[in-house]
Each structure stands twice: as structure tokens, then as C-alpha cells.
Amino acid sequence: MESAARFWSDVDRHVVRYGGGGFTPEIVDRAEGSYVYTADGRKILDFSSGQMSAILGHSHPEIVATVQRAIADLDHLFSGMLSRPVVTLSRRLAESLPDPLQKVLLLTTGAEANEAPIRMAKLVTGRFEVVSFSRSWHGMTQGAVSATYSAGRHGYGPAAPGNIAIPTPNAFRPDFVDADGEFDWRRQLDHAFDLVDAQSVGSLAAAIVEPIISSGGLIELPLGYLAALRAKCHERGMLLILDEAQTGIGRTGTMFAFERDGVTPDILTLSKTLGAGLPLSAVMTSDAISAQADAHGFNFYTTHVNDPLPAAVGLKVLEIVARDRLAERAQTLGARLAAGLRDLKQRHACIGDVRGRGLLLGLEFVAAGGLEAAAMSEAVTHAAMECGLSANITQSGGAGGVMRIAPPLTASEAEIDLGIELLDTAIARAAPRDA
DSSP states (O other), X not given: OOOHHHHHHHHHHHOOOOSXXXXXXXXXXXXXXXXXXXXXXXXXXETTHHHHXXXXXXTOHHHHHHHHHHHHHOSOOOTTOOOHHHHHHHHXXXXXXXXXXXXXXXXXXXXXXXXXXXXXXXXHHTOOEEEEETTOOOOSSHHHHHTOOSSOOTTSOOXXXXXXXXXXXXXXXXXXXXXTSOBOHHHHHHHHHHHHHHHOOSOEEEEEEOSEETTTTSEEOOTTHHHHHHHHXXXXXXXXXXXXXXXXXXXXXXXXXXXXXXXXXXXXXXXXGGTTTSSOEEEEEEXXXXXHHHHTTOOOOOTTTTOHHHHHHHHHHHHHHHHTTHHHHHHHHHHHHHHHHHHHHHHOTTEEEEEEETTEEEEEEOOXXXXXXXXXXXXXXXXXXXXXXXXXXXXXXXXXXXXXXXXXTTOXXXXXXXXXXXXXXXXXXXXXTTO
């Protein structure tokens, strides 16, 4: 086996850096359940579910068996061909959703799953302007990245024309308050669409938003906001696209996060959690919108559209989540984790807020111990890794100093408690004067 020195030398010589903050300084040999194991024998508790995707933990035995079986029968097909796994997964997704979300397109990544409905909305409405939050993240392809504002805009030239940002509804740092000093999201939303109307050239096609704005700092939309946003969109003839890449398939305590609000979007996108770590995403919309798109010659013909192997995995994921009641488990474990994080907040002045839903939680740091919030988040992230805990999706201290925590839905109570204990130790190491 090659030495660690050779490994990192090869990284420096041959691997493109693509995330801004560099790579985690560990060589990962394998992963199982809630842990990843490094080449030097370290066992690291994974409170990020890989890239927020491995909701069943790593190498779930039923997923392993599904891949082994499915790849022997059907791996990849000509994109115009259909297979039973693809059609069955489409039906199962439709059965899990309220009307009128009955039509399904299966793709690979979250960026693809957001790119496709942006194109669809433009085609169906005959317009091109797209509204999204000022701290959004929807992917790295052209339409998706043009609707992304939390990172990745500088230095790449013009974005797609017609993209408009609206203020992010952040109750912890409110920009509009009522007479009692509470966040007035209704007034903020009215102001936001006053700005939209002022900037629009009369070609508003869609709004694309997350129900919990993850990369922008784990900011949950206030109850009632989603319904009000949909009304604003429909008044203007816009479609509402809901990006549930990180919140779908049980993570927030319900199968889909929008269920809390009782608001059905015009188009729903899933990725990450649907494949439980494998590349699978989906776009879901109504028969009416699908028919309009088809009539206008909708084209999103990719190499891996409707591939059978990932579809077979998606079917198994839906089966396990339903059978093992993992959405309910996310509620229970999430309450336990949130209580532990709130306890840490009481004991560490560097923690300003704990928020989120189910097993998607955010810990917002504030300046303390001579460190600014982003630096504090980064220091705690690195200290946690040294302690044996991978506990932040944004390793470099971004997202406004917010640590985003998303353990697998299959984690045990003991693993939740261990994660809190390790995080406590990491905070004490990173900010000893604050501990």
C-alpha cells in the first residue's frame, strides 16, 4: 500500500481543489453505519451523513445488496429506454406526494434536479426571470448557480440574465421587526416583492427556494412564509419550485419539509437523501405543467436520465424509510440532539443560536475568545475532527459562522449523546476562555 506521504503528494500534483477550504486531512479507507474509518485507524463519528446524503448511514447492508443485485441486471441504458425500476420509483414517489405532483423525472445530482425545473418553468411560462433567496444554494450548473447567492459568484463572468435575489428571512438576525421587536417576515416579504417588481422587466417565470436555507446558515422559513410566498408567485404568474435536496425523505421529521406548512409547490426537487449517498435526484411536477412542457418540446436529455441502477437504490431507500419509520425517528433523535445543543449553548458563550428541524440542525457561533464567528466555526470544526467527530458541512467556517449538523436517520441514541459530548470537548479546545 502506498504511503500517506505519497498519497498527499499525489493530491497536490493531480487533484483539482474545488471547495475553497481544501480537503479534510484524513485518508478515509472505509465507512460503515455512523462512522468513517481512516487509514491510520481512527474512527470518526459522522454527523454530516457524508455530504448530507447518507441518511441510512454508510454501507447500509440492504443498499449494498440492492446495488449488487441490480447492477447484475441493469446498470445503464440508452436514455430513451425505460425500465421497471425507473417507472416503479416514479410511481412510488408520486404516491408519497399530494396532488397534483404526479409526474417524475429522475436525474443524478441536485444541480441537475434544479436546472431542469428552471428550464421547464422558463419554457412553460415563456418568461426568463428567476427569484431566489440572497443566501441560497441550488447547485453549480448555469441556471442553478445563477440562482445561488451564498457562494461561488465572483470571478466567473455574467450569470444567466433575469436572476433576482430577495432577502433571506432570518429570525435570529431580523432586518424587519414589529412593535414588540419580533421578526416581521410579512413586511419583509412585501418589501422583497416590491423590489422584485421594480427590477423585473415583466418576465417573471419562477421562484426557487429551500424550506430550510441550509448553506445560507440553516435558516428555517417562518410558519406561514411558504404559503405567502406561493401567493406572491401565483399573483404574478410564476411557478414555485421547492428545493428539498437536504430536507426531503424524512430528515426533518416528516417525509417532506413542506408538509409542515401544508403548501404544495408547483415543482418539487429531491436529491442527496433520495439516493442515501448514491447519485440520484428527482423532479416532480403536475400533469398539467408536464403536458405544457411536452407541448413546447421540453429537452433535458442527459446521459444518465432515468438510469435503472440508482432507481433501484431509490426504491430501497423509500422502502426502508417507510418500514423503519425513520421520519418519526428523525423527530425523536432530533429532539434529543437539539436539547443537547441547547445545553451546550447555556454553557458556552460562543454559541448564539440553535435552530433547525428533525436531524437537520444549525449551531450559530458568535464572536468570543478573540475569534470572529466564522473563525470560531472553523476552529470548532477542526477541533471536533481531532476529537473524532465530523460535524460541519461547511468545513471552512462559512455559512455565517453556522455549524450545520445532520447525522444519519439510523444513528443510535448513544451516538447522538457521544456526538454532543465530543462537540462539547471541541468547543472547549477551540475557545478555552469561553468553556
